Structure formats: structure tokens, C-alpha cells
Amino acid sequence: MTTTSPARRSASSRSRTKHTSSEAVRPRAATDEEALATTGAPNPYALASLVAGRRIDWDSARDPQGVLEDVFDLPYADIIGSADSPIFYGSTLAKGRPTRSRPAAPPARGDDDTDDKETGTPDLSQASTLADVLAALGEKNPSDVPVRGATLTRDGVFAQLGRAGDLKLRYAHLFDDRVLDVLFPLEPGYHPPGYSWQDTGRFYNETTEFFDPVQGSVADCYFIAAMSSVAWAKPFTIADRTRATASGQDSFTHQVSFFGGSGGYGSGGWGTVEVSDRVLVGSGGSVSAFAHSFESGEIWPAVYEKAFAKWRFGTSDDFPKIPDLAWGNTVASCVSLTGGHAYANGHSGMSDAQLLTLVKSHSLGGRTTTPMVCWSYGAGSDEATRAANEAGIVASHAYSVLGWMRRYEWVPRLRLTVDIPRMIPEWRVPTPDPVLVRDQLGGATLDELARMRIDLPDEVFQRYELRPVDYIIVRNPWGSTPGTGSTTASGDFHARDVSWWRDVPLGANGVFAMEVGAFRRYFAGTGGAD
Structure with missing residues (x-):
């Protein structure tokens, strides 16, 4: 796989990316890396609620992953990493290229062709061999x-x-007919049974934030991740432009602009669509059934998702088939939202240093200043299975890249051969695990470490040393399910947000920090629009 280096552009060249309706990007074919940026993993938590036919209160669930396993009757790692996962039901991946079609309706319970052994729980009580x-x-x-x-x-x-x-x-x-009618619409205009289009809130409460977009049961992670990246890196891009359509207070539409063709590449300038505030809501609900905002009462992610579907499919009415957005290119979505120049880099051709340099070249004060995204390996691949099992990374999924950070952390000089609890009894470290020591001392500032040296036993400095560890900051558009494992960090991500320093909690709202080397292994590529 080839690797595309981020182009360094002069000030005059960069000025060509300004949003003007008369400008167009040079026609060109998508690269191999851009093609691999095609993803389509829906939010399994939203999908589980749809399948269960009721809203599951995930915030109150003691073991959300366990509930998910119960709903789909499958281990969690298989739900997020297997090509046979129910989240990919109706989709087929062949050489990274997805095809999607509505599955046949299931046979009715009790029909002669229904095999209870395959659809029910096997009876193993009499098994002896x-x-x-x-x-x-x-x-x-x-x-x-x-x-x-x-x-x-x-x-x-x-x-x-x-x-x-x-x-x-x-x-x-x-996935009975009720669920299939929601996810695989058949008729023109989209009015699935049990749902209605309603105005449920304000466009935004104060402004657009990176943590606002939360993906729903539609497999458009590529677009939700791009929205989050744009709201983070280019906060003035997403704006509320409205016009009145009648004299009533609630009679208005939003004008939303997208750049290029429906795929985001090739020739074309800015195009606009108009959509109302009405978003699709399930019976008895008050929040969009698909993309929604983390902040209560906001609807801008749902409005943008609806507008994107209308623009992509050329729909003339106000009820586009949003589920048909399933599977798409996350780099192309960054272009569609900003009009910038696309770039995409496959990780297989990069070193850790090159990957870190790529992220740094699009960052300032640790924060990305142009929308950046990454994507995982395709479901069913060995790489995707390993990433799901070792780090909780979802297969065929797009993530936002928010920036990078460096921490000075304690790592062992030599392999430990002494009993740490006896060497440092007041710490009461349960096992001589270098990771535990690193986590207890990591993340401190240099001033704090200088003070700590006065209080720590000399044995610590004989066996440990401070080394810089670089992390890439990533967000899952599900608004949950961050990456896990020993290569992720806890605490906060401290970044310069234009004019102030922001502390972003790691492990919350899907945000996590992963060591550069692990990020390169577990994700297939990184790209965006500059």
C-alpha cells in the first residue's frame, strides 16, 4: 500500500480552500487509501434499543456491554470486530468494498421451515460425547x-x-419487518411505522462542540466522525442559516451547504439544501432516532445528518431515507463539510515517527486545526479481530482525531526482579507490574516530578527512568466505547482551543488517548481535509 504524505502548501495555495460557491476542487480519482476510508459501523447500543423495541437506559445499566451481549446473544468482541456481527446485518464486505441490501423477511415462528435448534437455545443437558x-x-x-x-x-x-x-x-x-422497515426503507419518502418527524429542540444551545454529535442506529459513522472533527478543528464552519417560510414562529428552514459531488471528490462547487427542524423520533420519544446531540435540547447533528442525506440522494422532500447513508468515506465527508483538500495515509506504509509527524503537522497546541479522522480495519480481517480483542477498537468504523499529547512516564530500566511492596511498602503495590507503577507516577508535570524525586526512594530511580510517551487523541462517534488496554492513558487531554486551554476527560464521551505505536497497529489509516 502506498502512503500519501501531507502536502505543505504555501499561504497562497491554502487560500484556495476558502468556501466560495464559485470555486471547485480539481477533478481527480480517489486514492487507494481514500477508498479504504469507507466505513459503516452503526452504534450497537442504538441498534439494540431498536431491536428490543424499547429505549434501553444505557446510562443506568451497570454492565452495558453485558446487556448488549444479551440482546444480540454474542460476545462483545464479536459484536464490534466480526464480519458476522449483527451490526453489519444486510451488509457484505468484499476486498474492503461494501454492498448493502435489505435481507429477506424472517420466516414466521412455528413455520415448518423454522429450525428451533438454530434460532433458539441448544439443549445440551443430555450430551455425553x-x-x-x-x-x-x-x-x-x-x-x-x-x-x-x-x-x-x-x-x-x-x-x-x-x-x-x-x-x-x-x-x-x-431483525423482523418492523426493524427492517426502519433500516432498509422501500417506499419513496421515509415514514417508518412507529416513527414521526418532529421538532424536538433548538439548533444548538450555545455553539457546536466536538462532543455533540452522537451516532445512532444508522451506519454513517464516517459522517458523524467528520462532523465531530469539524466542530473541534473549525468551530465556525457549522452555522445556523435560516429563512422564514410563513408568518408562524416555527415556520422556517435551515440552509446547509456541502462541497463537491455526492462522494465529496471530483469537480463541483458548493451546493445547498434546505431542511426543516423536524427530525425522526420514535413513538413516545423526544430525541432523534438517529444522529443526536450529547447536549439535551440540541438538534444540529440530526439536522445536518438529514441535510446530508437530502444532498447525497437528491431528495426534493423533507423526509430523506437517512438509513441509506450506511457506508461511506470519512475523508470525503471532511471535504464535503469544509471544501478542503483531501489527504489519506495508510498506516501499513508508515513508521510511528511519520504518523506522529502527520498529526503534529495538522495541530497547534496539541489540538488539530484541520478536521482529521481515522478508520479501522474491515470487519472479518485478522487486524480487525486483533484490534477488537486487544484494544476495543470497532471494525469498519470511523473515528475523529482530536490531536496528540506527550507525557513523561516511568518505565523500567531493567526487568524487575525484586518485590516492589517490600521495596516501597507504603505504596502497597499488589504485584510487581511496571504498568501499575507507570500509571501511579505518569502524567505528572516536570515540576511535580522534580519535587517527587525528593520524596521517592533512590531504588525507584535505579530501576525506573522517565521517558516521553506520545499519544494520539481519538473519539468514537458513538459518544461511548473508547479504546481500552495498557496502551491507553487516563486523566485529561490538555489542548489549546484557539484562545484558551481546554481539559478534555479521557475515557468519557468516547474520547481516549492511545500510544502512537498502538494507534498505528490498530487503525488502518488517517486522513482528513486541509
């Missing part, structure tokens, strides 16, 4: 049954077997 287990699972060939874990015990082997059978057949009973 492996053949009995396979028969209960509906399989004859052991090679078709996945093993999720195995442990050798005194009595033999304790193995955890995955669910066998046709997963898509089981999903067909989760």
Missing part, C-alpha cells in the same frame, strides 16, 4: 465450531465453544 454437543449445536463437522478458549485441567480440557449454525438465520428473527 462431543458428537452429542455438535448435534445439539446443529453441526456435524468439528471444524465448523469455533473455540473461544480452552484450558487443560486434571480432568481433561475445559473448552468454551462459540455458537454454531447460520448466524444470519438467527439474526433474521431479531
Whole structure:
């Protein structure tokens, strides 16, 4: 895979990216990296509520991932990392190119062609041999049954077997006609049963913020991530432009502009669409069923998502088929929102230093100053499976890149061979784990570290040293589910936000900091519009 370096442009060249309706980007073909920026992972939490037929209060759930596993009857890592995940139901990935079509309606319960063994819970109570287990699972060939874990015990082997059978057949009973009518609209105009178009709030409360856009059950992560990046890096871009359509106080429309063709590349200038405040709301609800704002009472993410669908599909009415936005190019979306020049870089051809330089070249004071995004590996690939299991990274998903930060952290000089609790008894460190020590001392300022040296035993400095560790700051457009693992940092991201310093909590609203090397391994590419 080739790597596209970010172009350094002169002031006169950069001025060509200003938003003028008469200007156009030079026609060109999308690069391989730009094509790989095509993603389409919906928010599984919103999808679970849709499948369950009720609003699930995720904020109050003690174990949201466990609830998600119960709804979809699948381990969490498979939900976010497998090509057979229910979040990709109706979509097929072939060489990174998605195709999407409405699945056939499921057979009715009790029909002769319904196999309860494949759609229900297998009865293993009478199994005495492996053949009995396979028969209960509906399989004859052991090679078709996945093993999720195995442990050798005194009595033999304790193995955890995955669910066998046709997963898509089981999903067909989760995604009944009610759900399919929402996600795969058939008729012109979009009025799914149980939903209505309503005005539910203000365009925004005070301004647009990067944490406002939260993705819903539509697989348009590429656009939601781009919106978040634009609100963060170019806060004046998203504006509320309105006109009256009648004398009533609520009679007005919003004018929203997008750049280029429907794909965001090639020739074309600025185009505009007009949409009302009405967004799609489920029965008894008060928030958009799809994209919505983290701040209560705001609707700008839903209005922009609706406008994007109207622009992309050329819809003339006020009810575009928003679910058809599923799968798209996140770099192209940055171009569509800003009119900037696209760039995309595949990580396989980059070193850690080159990747960090790329992010730095589009940042000031740690914060990106042009909208930047990244994308994960395609669902079903070995890279996506590893990223989901090791770091909680969602397959075929777009994320916002907010910037970078450096911390001086304690790392071991040599492999530890002493008992840390005995060496430093007042810390009561449970195990001699360098990561625990790093987390306890990491994130301090140089002044704080200088003071700490007076109080710490000399043994610490004999066995540990301070080294700079660089992180990339990323946000999941779900507004939740940040990356996890030992390569992520806790605390705050301290960044210069134009005229003031902002502290962004890590681990909240989907924001996380990941070491550059891990970021390069777990994500397929980084790009944006400058």
C-alpha cells in the first residue's frame, strides 16, 4: 500500500480552500487509501434499543456491554470486530468494498421451515460425547465450531465453544419487518411505522462542540466522525442559516451547504439544501432516532445528518431515507463539510515517527486545526479481530482525531526482579507490574516530578527512568466505547482551543488517548481535509 504524505502548501495555495460557491476542487480519482476510508459501523447500543423495541437506559445499566451481549446473544468482541456481527446485518464486505441490501423477511415462528435448534437455545443437558454437543449445536463437522478458549485441567480440557449454525438465520428473527422497515426503507419518502418527524429542540444551545454529535442506529459513522472533527478543528464552519417560510414562529428552514459531488471528490462547487427542524423520533420519544446531540435540547447533528442525506440522494422532500447513508468515506465527508483538500495515509506504509509527524503537522497546541479522522480495519480481517480483542477498537468504523499529547512516564530500566511492596511498602503495590507503577507516577508535570524525586526512594530511580510517551487523541462517534488496554492513558487531554486551554476527560464521551505505536497497529489509516 502506498502512503500519501501531507502536502505543505504555501499561504497562497491554502487560500484556495476558502468556501466560495464559485470555486471547485480539481477533478481527480480517489486514492487507494481514500477508498479504504469507507466505513459503516452503526452504534450497537442504538441498534439494540431498536431491536428490543424499547429505549434501553444505557446510562443506568451497570454492565452495558453485558446487556448488549444479551440482546444480540454474542460476545462483545464479536459484536464490534466480526464480519458476522449483527451490526453489519444486510451488509457484505468484499476486498474492503461494501454492498448493502435489505435481507429477506424472517420466516414466521412455528413455520415448518423454522429450525428451533438454530434460532433458539441448544439443549445440551443430555450430551455425553462431543458428537452429542455438535448435534445439539446443529453441526456435524468439528471444524465448523469455533473455540473461544480452552484450558487443560486434571480432568481433561475445559473448552468454551462459540455458537454454531447460520448466524444470519438467527439474526433474521431479531431483525423482523418492523426493524427492517426502519433500516432498509422501500417506499419513496421515509415514514417508518412507529416513527414521526418532529421538532424536538433548538439548533444548538450555545455553539457546536466536538462532543455533540452522537451516532445512532444508522451506519454513517464516517459522517458523524467528520462532523465531530469539524466542530473541534473549525468551530465556525457549522452555522445556523435560516429563512422564514410563513408568518408562524416555527415556520422556517435551515440552509446547509456541502462541497463537491455526492462522494465529496471530483469537480463541483458548493451546493445547498434546505431542511426543516423536524427530525425522526420514535413513538413516545423526544430525541432523534438517529444522529443526536450529547447536549439535551440540541438538534444540529440530526439536522445536518438529514441535510446530508437530502444532498447525497437528491431528495426534493423533507423526509430523506437517512438509513441509506450506511457506508461511506470519512475523508470525503471532511471535504464535503469544509471544501478542503483531501489527504489519506495508510498506516501499513508508515513508521510511528511519520504518523506522529502527520498529526503534529495538522495541530497547534496539541489540538488539530484541520478536521482529521481515522478508520479501522474491515470487519472479518485478522487486524480487525486483533484490534477488537486487544484494544476495543470497532471494525469498519470511523473515528475523529482530536490531536496528540506527550507525557513523561516511568518505565523500567531493567526487568524487575525484586518485590516492589517490600521495596516501597507504603505504596502497597499488589504485584510487581511496571504498568501499575507507570500509571501511579505518569502524567505528572516536570515540576511535580522534580519535587517527587525528593520524596521517592533512590531504588525507584535505579530501576525506573522517565521517558516521553506520545499519544494520539481519538473519539468514537458513538459518544461511548473508547479504546481500552495498557496502551491507553487516563486523566485529561490538555489542548489549546484557539484562545484558551481546554481539559478534555479521557475515557468519557468516547474520547481516549492511545500510544502512537498502538494507534498505528490498530487503525488502518488517517486522513482528513486541509
